[in-house]
Amino acid sequence: MNISLKAADKKPLYKDPNAPVEKRIDDLLNRMTLEEKVGQMNQFVGIEHIKTAVANLSKEELKTNTASAFYPGFTHKNVEDWTKNGLIGSFLHVLTLSEANYLQSLAMQSKLQIPILFGIDAIHGNANAPDNTVYPTNIGLASSFDTEMAYKIARQTAKEMRAMNMHWTFNPNVEVARDQRWGRVGETYGEDPYLVSRLGEQTVKGYQGNLNSNENVLACVKHFVGGSEPLNGTNGAPTDLSERTIREVFFPPFKAGADAGAMSFMTAHNELNGIPCHANEWLMNDVLRKEWGFKGFIVSDWMDIEHMSDLHGTAENLKEAFYQSIMAGMDMHMHGIHWNELVTELVKEGRIPESRIDQSVRRILDIKFRLGLFENPFADEKQSMKVRLNPEHRATALEASRNSIVLLKNNGILPLTNKYKNVLVTGINTNDMNILGDWSAVQKDENVITILEGLKMISPETNFDFVDQGWDPRNMNPKKVKEAIAKAQKSDLNIVVAGDYMMRFRWTERTSGEDTDRSDLDLVGLQNELIEKISASGKPTILILVSGKPLSIEKQANQASAVIEAWEPGMYGGQAVAEIVYGKINPSAKLPVTMPRSVGQLQMIYNHKPSQYFHPYVITSSEPLYPFGYGLSYTTYKYSNLKLSETTIPQTGNINVCLDVTNSGTRDGVEIVQLYIRDKFSQVTRPVKELKDFARVSLKAGETKTVTFSITPEKLMFLDKKLNPVVEPGEFIVMVGSSSRDSDLLKQSFFVK
Numbered sequence: 001m002n003i004s005l006k007a008a009d010k011k012p013l014y015k016d017p018n019a020p021v022e023k024r025i026d027d028l029l030n031r032m033t034l035e036e037k038v039g040q041m042n043q044f045v046g047i048e049h050i051k052t053a054v055a056n057l058s059k060e061e062l063k064t065n066t067a068s069a070f071y072p073g074f075t076h077k078n079v080e081d082w083t084k085n086g087l088i089g090s091f092l093h094v095l096t097l098s099e100a101n102y103l104q105s106l107a108m109q110s111k112l113q114i115p116i117l118f119g120i121d122a123i124h125g126n127a128n129a130p131d132n133t134v135y136p137t138n139i140g141l142a143s144s145f146d147t148e149m150a151y152k153i154a155r156q157t158a159k160e161m162r163a164m165n166m167h168w169t170f171n172p173n174v175e176v177a178r179d180q181r182w183g184r185v186g187e188t189y190g191e192d193p194y195l196v197s198r199l200g201e202q203t204v205k206g207y208q209g210n211l212n213s214n215e216n217v218l219a220c221v222k223h224f225v226g227g228s229e230p231l232n233g234t235n236g237a238p239t240d241l242s243e244r245t246i247r248e249v250f251f252p253p254f255k256a257g258a259d260a261g262a263m264s265f266m267t268a269h270n271e272l273n274g275i276p277c278h279a280n281e282w283l284m285n286d287v288l289r290k291e292w293g294f295k296g297f298i299v300s301d302w303m304d305i306e307h308m309s310d311l312h313g314t315a316e317n318l319k320e321a322f323y324q325s326i327m328a329g330m331d332m333h334m335h336g337i338h339w340n341e342l343v344t345e346l347v348k349e350g351r352i353p354e355s356r357i358d359q360s361v362r363r364i365l366d367i368k369f370r371l372g373l374f375e376n377p378f379a380d381e382k383q384s385m386k387v388r389l390n391p392e393h394r395a396t397a398l399e400a401s402r403n404s405i406v407l408l409k410n411n412g413i414l415p416l417t418n419k420y421k422n423v424l425v426t427g428i429n430t431n432d433m434n435i436l437g438d439w440s441a442v443q444k445d446e447n448v449i450t451i452l453e454g455l456k457m458i459s460p461e462t463n464f465d466f467v468d469q470g471w472d473p474r475n476m477n478p479k480k481v482k483e484a485i486a487k488a489q490k491s492d493l494n495i496v497v498a499g500d501y502m503m504r505f506r507w508t509e510r511t512s513g514e515d516t517d518r519s520d521l522d523l524v525g526l527q528n529e530l531i532e533k534i535s536a537s538g539k540p541t542i543l544i545l546v547s548g549k550p551l552s553i554e555k556q557a558n559q560a561s562a563v564i565e566a567w568e569p570g571m572y573g574g575q576a577v578a579e580i581v582y583g584k585i586n587p588s589a590k591l592p593v594t595m596p597r598s599v600g601q602l603q604m605i606y607n608h609k610p611s612q613y614f615h616p617y618v619i620t621s622s623e624p625l626y627p628f629g630y631g632l633s634y635t636t637y638k639y640s641n642l643k644l645s646e647t648t649i650p651q652t653g654n655i656n657v658c659l660d661v662t663n664s665g666t667r668d669g670v671e672i673v674q675l676y677i678r679d680k681f682s683q684v685t686r687p688v689k690e691l692k693d694f695a696r697v698s699l700k701a702g703e704t705k706t707v708t709f710s711i712t713p714e715k716l717m718f719l720d721k722k723l724n725p726v727v728e729p730g731e732f733i734v735m736v737g738s739s740s741r742d743s744d745l746l747k748q749s750f751f752v753k
């Protein structure tokens with residue numbers, strides 16, 4: 001009895017896995033100095049990242065270059081010492097398990113042995129680190145309208161992350177993408193709040209589970225909020241949005257993320273209506289915490305607290321910026337020095353109460369306890385590769401890729417038969433790893449199937465003549481372009497694989513991705529000439545696009561026989577594209593964003609207000625090139641028998657909608673059935689239609705299935721003149737069909753009394 005009591009005495013309560021988390025936090029907080037608490041709120045980049053910056057940058061750059069994550073005046077040795085002294089709570093940009101375990105071993109030398117929480121941008125698989133499964137990026141996943149797949153990918157990613165000792169992914173990005181000049185469209189789920197919400201919430205659930213296991217990771221819902229409709233299309237530019245638009249369009253996916261249990265949020269780079277999001281008390285405290293009941297912690301984005309003083313001019317200096325951000329609700333500071341000393345000073349000066357610091361530290365420690373990091377601070381090097389890139393995960397990457405590729409045009413040439421013996425293949429994305437997309441590191445060749453490799457694999461009997469245009473759209477060689485054009489006339493068929501360049505390791509050479517925004521949506525370099533002249537060869541031409549966002553390809557699409565939007569299809573993208581080209585897979589994906597004809601059409605969204613095209617454009621069209629929800633298949637679908645369970649319902653009532661969908665063609669397929677609603681008359685203007693449900697329906701050739709949707713009051717609700725939620729009496733139009741285009745929809749009305 002005495003002996004066991006003594007043993008228990010030695011082990012502090014916070015180290016007892018059987019004690020309730022609340023008690024463990026109380027115990028630990030009581031033992032922590034102010035400096036240790038403030039350190040828990042700080043996140044640094046990994047030491048290898050710092051060493052690389054030191055090796056690659058000039059002395060002058062090292063003083064100023066924050067993007068490469070060098071801490072001017074400090075070395076990786078300082079970071080190691082701070083870790084050993086328990087002054088760093090989290091790291092990001094740690095890309096190997098050995099580095100993660102090493103840093104964790106330093107934290108284990110600290111007095112209290114509080115484990116490090118490792119965060120990483122695992123946006124589509126843990127692709128940012130080598131040797132992990134790379135799934136299609138979010139825009140491709142959204143094109144599959146597949147919420148189960150979103151869950152599955154997140155689940156697998158969580159396992160691969162934990163196998164690398166990573167605990168926290170900066171995903172889902174649930175921003176509603178409403179400006180396609182913005183380079184980050186590819187990491188979003190597109191333009192529709194309902195679709196984004198459904199995919200975002202499943203992603204959160206897939207990552208986190210109940211948090212309480214070493215196969216789960218913390219999700220981070222980002223970026224809160226509005227950065228996806230920047231005033232000039234550039235990343236981090238101001239956004240000016242009415243509270244109505246914020247609440248109706250931008251908030252729902254964030255609320256869905258919070259409701260799904262997400263335990264971290266990241267604030268957005270931008271200012272919102274004059275207030276930087278990083279100091280926005282309304283967002284962080286009033287809405288997120290009080291209105292939505294969020295219990296997790298909020299992390300800043302890269303250098304954004306700093307930008308309050310060095311960019312926005314809302315704080316006179318860094319200390320003031322830290323003060324404003326913390327008092328507005330910020331819990332953790334991503335990347336940057338001076339936090340520890342300045343925040344400690346602010347507390348000692350009595351400007352920030354220590355109780356405010358305790359609140360944030362509690363939230364962070366809570367996650368560390370719940371993820372089991374105190375019990376399992378390390379991951380096993382020997383087990384790691386058994387989890388990462390395992391066959392099940394690879395198969396999911398391929399399946400997700402197959403379901404993400406959108407067939408935009410087909411004059412009947414696809415799927416290809418082996419009648420075309422000699423095929424010219426050219427274009428910047430033909431044989432490049434760029435199919436992995438933004439937020440991916442370079443992966444081993446053996447783990448990537450490029451489009452050229454996919455074509456050769458799927459159609460070994462075809463003679464593919466590859467004219468290499470390099471990977472760089474800005475520096476295409478006119479001689480190579482000419483060579484391809486000349487060969488096009490002699491081939492039986494031509495394939496041009498065009499698009500954007502997104503790989504981060506060539507940061508400044510990219511044409512799309514984070515911090516890579518455009519003032520037009522045209523194909524860069526000699527790509528248009530290549531496509532146009534090859535299409536004019538008289539031989540059929542297939543255009544395949546690899547891009548994170550819609551490009552303006554009206555002329556090129558008119559000329560080509562078929563157009564495929566492959567997005568950023570991930571490690572097996574080349575195989576999936578080839579399978580679609582040769583008909584091994586019947587395409588099913590639909591656009592989660594509207595494809596405009598030109599940049600001048602922006603804002604181009606399907607759920608616009610009724611007056612948006614009251615006066616249509618002159619000279620050019622007001623119609624999109626391809627509408628939201630659109631995508632072709634090798635079979636055809638017929639919609640019929642639309643029936644509503646009621647014609648009139650009370651304001652609190654539900655209504656069922658059912659219809660028959662028939663595969664009227666000759667191939668089995670999957671159809672994405674979409675349900676839209678319009679409130680016909682209302683006290684404030686409402687969108688012409690809004691997606692309120694969807695279903696992926698697999699149908700054998702000739703088969704008919706009845707699809708049933710349920711319309712709840714929530715789906716009819718909008719914000720009245722005073723921004724209060726209301727279901728208004730009157731007529732509602734239900735629209736069901738294969739895309740958001742009116743001619744693709746069956747319609748019927750019902751009334752709310």
Ligand code: BGC
Binds near residue numbers: 301
């Ligand atoms: C991005 C975030 C990302 C962070 C860390 C920032 O530049 O805006 O989305 O999570 O970097 O890599």
